Amino acid sequence: MLSLDFVILTAVGYIGLLFLIAYASDAIAHRSKGSFLHSPVVYTLSIAVYCTSWTFYGAVGTAARSGLEFTAIYIGPTLVFVGWWFLLRKLILISHAQRITSVADFLSSRFGKSSQLAVLVTLIAVISVTPYIALQLKAITSSIQAVVGTGNADHLAAFDELTLALGVAVCMALFTILFGTRNVDAREQHLGVVAAIAFEAVVKLFALLAVGIFVVYGLGGGMGQIYENAAAAGFDIYEQSPLGSRWVALLVLSASAVICLPRQFQITVVENSDENFLRTAGWAFPTYLLLMSVFTAPIAFYGLTTMPAGSNPDMYVLTLPMEAGYDSLALFAFIGGFSSATSMIIVASIALSIMVSNHIVLPLALRGSRVSEEGSDRDIARLILRSRRISIAGLVALGFIYFWLTQGSDALAPIGLISFAGVAQFLPAVLAALYWRTANLKGAFSGTLVGFIVWAWTMFLPSFQASSPWVASVMQVGPWGISWLRPEALFGMSDIDPLVHAVFWSLLLNCSILALVSVFSAQGALERLQSTLFVDILRRSSSFQPHTIRGSATTSELFFVAERVLGWKRANDLFHAAGVSRAGSAAKLDVPPEFIAELEKELAGSIGSASAHILLTSVVAGDAIPLEEAMRIADETQQAIEYSHQLELTSQELRTTAQQLQDANAMLQELHRQKDDFLAHVSHEIRTPMTSIRSFSEILLSEPDLPDDQANRFISTIHNESVRLTKLIEEILDLSVLEHGEKEWVNRSINGEDVLDEAIGVCEALARKQSVTIEMGQRAGYAPLFANAGRLSQVFINIIANAMLHNEAPRPRVHVTSRLEGDRYVVEISDNGKGIPEPYRYTIFDKFVRAGRSDMEGGYVGLGLGLNISHTIVAKLEGSLELVRGHLPGACFRVSLPLDQTIAKAEAKAS
């Protein structure tokens, strides 16, 4: 058993060591900038402030009571850190660019530098973190009592739990005030404190590992043995109930806590001096957490198996070595737990004091009096420092009061979770700030407020159940007897774990209200600017200058403000670096707006963005209107850009239209040429018969006494030529009708075979006259078509007639076959003439193309239009007319037409 004097003196000595480390680090940092303090290792270790005494002692207790649940508290942060590339990287880049000083400043800056939101977030943070500070005090006093035991006759034994807690609280407040408020730094970095925190992280890790190794391998005989013994002693070594909603809620809470807890934000984001440190922290911090918890479950089971029933599992880390008689190890473990508690109190109170001084005290002071009034030259800096010191003392005192009020409650874990759930109310707003441009102040404010109220009602209030009868009665029957408002059964949702219940309702209402209000309300001008700066941080070019205050401030006025916040030296450096002369007060020099923006950012690094904005706008007269004006100008520029884009589109359209016109013109010229050709052809065709008609009729007129037979021959020639002329004109008219669309072209269901037979019949007279044999080959028999019978007949007649007329064989024959090929009706008409000469094979269907000789042959001469007409008709019937190689030596024309599908199908069905 250790003596109380010794334990307390050790603790005091340890705190002395922390002072020394912090002092030395500050001194080193002051001398050299590239020291080991700016390293990813120190950064990662300082993030381990996440592991508080709750983790150090409470995790074993949780493992003993609820099994695997203790891992959720570490796995949530692990997920956040291994995914650093997406969330943390963006968060840190934004915070560095905007000189963010706290989570309240982050949200306020994103949502239009709103003071109200900053105040709300600060208040929530203070109320949520107070129980957490109380938890640390409780852990320290419990651990002292555990290592010391009772019945000591030491000098300090007269101290009860409260006095001990008070002593610790006072020490912590002193340390924090001394090292946490040394300066109003540009980015609120406290290298001395960070070094001390990193040191504490090493101490608590080694202490826990030492106890773990001792218990598992020294006492328990190995991991497997411990589990075997626990199972033999009747303990269930397996997870009793499946993981469910509580597991998920714990993961969500711990993941959000590692981002939103003010102390985590302070260490991870604000104290970060190089974004690339995340590269190491991304895996090293999860590794630290893994090491912290690797022995937790074995220690718990060993304790459950060997310790007497009723001993507090939260203190196994201390009591197990003591039971085994290793007091020095127990003292080391005590120092580890003490480290966890003190580091948390220090960082949390620094982070909260920055928030309180920047967002509550300073705005009130700025509102109360115009800063440009008379005062000492460093009044703002002094005000900030003083308010920070007072708030640190106040916060630790609040923690102490909470500890005092809730002494009755036993387990450590529930208190930590209350705090986690409280700060988790920032998560929706933080995520919206990072990724959702539409999110606005009204949404963020109302969502966070409602989430906070629900949290306070469902989780914070019930923590007073043991100490307040009124709270107990409200928990039982609801306020004023309204049972659906009972804190742990809101809207009748009972039979559910109180933690899941609170997390579900608070985050659900928080997110929904944030989203809905944001969608249904408008953003202010400054909010729009800030949302772009935040959401698009990874896209923005470095030259993008966000928001500049324009106004009528003089350099001397600005210097006056800068000096009072930053101090004379830094203000002077800043003005000097920017090349802005801070000439005498009489000089009414205009200051470049970029410099004002830079100054605002610098001020924000010390007093928060909202306060910096208020401060500068109070000096630089009339910013609000120029900002609106700037937005209007930006809108106009946007319109001009859109207009020019439209112009570009229109000119593109014009170019396209011009091209189309050019194409159309080329086509028209081609048609014009074809028309000329056609006219030339037609004139030629008409001139030949007209010439002979004219000359023969002139002979008849001038020579009345011609012999009769000669006169008759002449008249017959005139008649033949007239017939030919009439035929030519008829064909031209026919062609014109076909090409320009026929009004009375009606298709009907017909039998193609009938039409073919009819055409053959028509041609028989000519066949007899020409002594041509028409041979019938294989026939289809029946071919249902949907076509114009007259026109189709014209095609067949034309082809058969051509085959007869141009056949010079001694025994001329025309061979006709027809068949069905799939869904087509195919007719082939071939002859044994000399066929189409090679040069004409490809142009035979063009107008005025004649393959044969143009001399008279049996009173008939081709005009070169027949095949063209036939081709046009077949094309109109969706068929094809081709010249193919037939089995006879002459030409072979193939007509192929689609069958009438409806009839063909109906017949196929019927058959």
Next chain:
Amino acid sequence: MRRNQAGSDDRVKREDLAALLPIFGIILLAPIVANLFLTRSSVSGLPLDLLYLFAVWIFLILGAMWLSCRLPEITHPVEKTPDLENSPVDTEET
């Protein structure tokens, strides 16, 4: 040119992996998957459920470690003013 193209493709793929890692973590730790290992059986004396959680944890750490030196350098989109940084000026009350 081709090498540059391939380099930028690789870079995009590594950034995708950086997003997939926590997503896989969430899936593996979701009750629906994790409960598959609550079989009340043990491997060399240790409960399988506990071993599974630590295995996922180690997998996440190794993934992050592998990615840490392969993800591109973080470049600051806004120029810093180095003369004003890291030079905390003592403004303690005198």
